Amino acid sequence: MTRGAKASWRDAFAMGAVFGAFQAIMPALGYLGGAYFRDAIEAWDHWLAFGLLLAVGGHMIWEALHDDPNETEANPANPFAWRRLLVLGVATSLDAAAVGLTLALVDLPMLASVLIIGAVTFALCVPAVRLGSRLGERVAHRAELLGGLVLVLIGTKILVEHLSGAA
Numbered sequence: 001m002t003r004g005a006k007a008s009w010r011d012a013f014a015m016g017a018v019f020g021a022f023q024a025i026m027p028a029l030g031y032l033g034g035a036y037f038r039d040a041i042e043a044w045d046h047w048l049a050f051g052l053l054l055a056v057g058g059h060m061i062w063e064a065l066h067d068d069p070n071e072t073e074a075n076p077a078n079p080f081a082w083r084r085l086l087v088l089g090v091a092t093s094l095d096a097a098a099v100g101l102t103l104a105l106v107d108l109p110m111l112a113s114v115l116i117i118g119a120v121t122f123a124l125c126v127p128a129v130r131l132g133s134r135l136g137e138r139v140a141h142r143a144e145l146l147g148g149l150v151l152v153l154i155g156t157k158i159l160v161e162h163l164s165g166a167a
Contacts, residue, residue: 007133009126011080015088016125022089023096024118030100031110045105046162052098053155059095060148064141106158 007015078084096117103113 007080007129009130012126012129014080014082015085015129016122018085018089019092019125020118020122022093023121024114026093026096027100027103027117028110028114030097030102031104031114032100033097034101034104035110046159049102049105050155050159052102053151053158056095056098057148057151057155060144060151062148064145064148102158 099117100110100114103110
């Protein structure tokens, strides 16, 4: 969202719906890919899950700690236009395909998982858009840092559990 953009409830619901849908669709695609290749990668799936979560979480941490010079430029485009929402929905959910692959590797049910992911994304996105238009950049970097750390810790937990079970 561009700095200073004011979000109405309609804007917040639109963004929540688009982001929730893409955050559900992408893990489903990743899950199907993981289920298809499961037999081929089962011996090292814990390393793959760890690596994917480390990469996604690490990228989030890096982005939180490094300023993007393009973020400060004024952008007059409407961040809530449907075309822009669709592009943002795809761009912000690509890493969710890796999460879906991880779900398949740790044997979680796909339908329940993607429905929960989509619903939680929607439920959190709507108030976050409204709140974000008021708080702006003051908390964005800290939230991204925390989210990245959580993903790294989840990946580490998966790896430790598999390695301790194999010992």
